[in-house]
């Protein structure tokens with residue numbers, strides 16, 4: 001693998017990336033990672049000298065959306081170039097080799113970079129029946145355990161790899177689990193999103209290349225730099241939320257005026273991701289800006305967290321139906337209680353004997 | 364890994380259904396019980412109208428009473444602050460209105476969040492003052508039993524967790540929201556069987572007091 005000896009700087013230059021463009025990328029990366037501007041030269045120097053790390057990309061129960069998100073930019077972006085110029089030694093959607101040759105490439109990369117390669121996983125791992133998802137005759141669990149053994153760290157890309165995602169949605173027919181449910185002795189970085197923002201993945205890689213360490217993670221193992229604030233706290237519609245101005249349908253006056261989408265089911269308040277600042281399609285827009293509420297795709301179990309179009313505070317059950325049953329039951333039991341009370345009273349009235357003065361005098 | 368989210372889903376799902384069911388059945392049974400007991404037949408001649416004095420006392424007893432204020436200023440002030448703050452944060456916070464809308468099928472306009480936030484702080488302060496009063500005033504202390512403290516806690520927790528969740532002071536957020544919902548479910552479950560029932564019975568009782576006076580022809 002002679003490409004591995006080339007530095008990232010050389011590789012980028014060879015692809016026609018100017019110094020200016022490269023520094024611009026470094027600045028953007030620094031600001032996304034919440035680093036001070038004074039760090040930009042250090043990032044540039046480190047990235048310039050970085051050797052291309054070997055990356056093995058494993059795809060399990062997934063829809064390839066994560067790979068699409070990363071590889072399908074309309075114009076080649078610097079994110080893409082960074083992504084292209086890591087030494088992606090195995091990725092069964094993108095690589096040319098197939099079958100045994102592909103598996104041989106994976107094993108070769110594992111041996112050559114023992115203890116130093118990164119594993120990227122997209123998709124969840126089925127534990128129900130090993131046959132639900134296999135590659136080259138191996139179950140996903142076997143492939144994952146074997147590949148992760150010599151890795152420095154694992155990056156779980158997408159909500160399926162991070163939290164189980166769609167395959168894990170109720171009733172979870174394949175017994176799908178996340179990467180971190182299986183890999184417990186290696187650092188696992190979760191980069192959830194359905195799909196995740198390309199910049200976030202390259203940001204994590206850039207952080208690793210620059211500092212040789214993994215970024216600071218939150219409770220869910222997500223890099224704090226990108227998942228540190230909720231969509232809601234960064235949303236440009238937030239002033240409308242605070243003022244109580246809402247769209248009630250997708251084409252009413254509120255919707256046209258760009259008011260808050262909370263009542264249309266926006267899950268922004270409980271979702272942590274960088275969409276509001278990084279945006280999508282190279283900064284074109286993002287879901288809330290296009291007029292649809294956030295569906296919370298970067299959070300665990302988002303498929304099961306109530307309907308996408310129900311307001312966040314609405315419980316997931318059939319509350320109106322349950323409430324009417326409860327009212328009926330309450331009225332029924334209440335009527336019985338009333339009947340018992342009535343009987344007790346009538347009995348008391350019946351037992352009430354008239355006492356005359358003479359009766360009292362007799363005693 | 365997904366514990367917080369599982370907890371939130373449980374709190375919003377099964378737990379909410381159970382709590383709401385117990386609440387509704389409990390409240391209806393208790394109201395039925397009270398109302399079906401009826402009033403003893405009075406053999407005396409009514410000396411006046413009952414309806415109007417009843418209504419009058421519903422209003423007059425809702426307004427602060429000068430005598431009580433002089434004797435127990437803190438009870439009156441804390442009581443009003445708490446109840447007004449509670450009603451605003453419970454009934455005029457948009458996410459709450461959405462919940463009512465999903466349950467009863469209609470909603471109403473809410474207030475901007477900073478106002479609701481302030482109302483919550485007022486309600487919390489009022490409750491703390493009420494507790495302090497209960498613990499330091501010898502008469503109040505003597506009158507208080509375990510249920511009073513339980514009811515205080517049941518009311519305090521939703522306000523506190525709601526405030527913490529809104530300001531994201533508990534991490535991760537699903538845990539914060541889940542705790543808030545769970546605290547309300549506790550309140551709902553114990554509501555029909557504690558003094559919290561006064562929410563429904565107080566106007567009945569106030570009306571009855573006034574109506575009795577009217578019946579006897581005395582001023583309510």
Ligand code: SF4
Pocket residue numbers: 231232233235236237238239241259260261262266267268269288293294
């Ligand atoms: S549109 Fe969504 S994220 Fe934006 S302010 Fe409204 S609820 Fe929050």
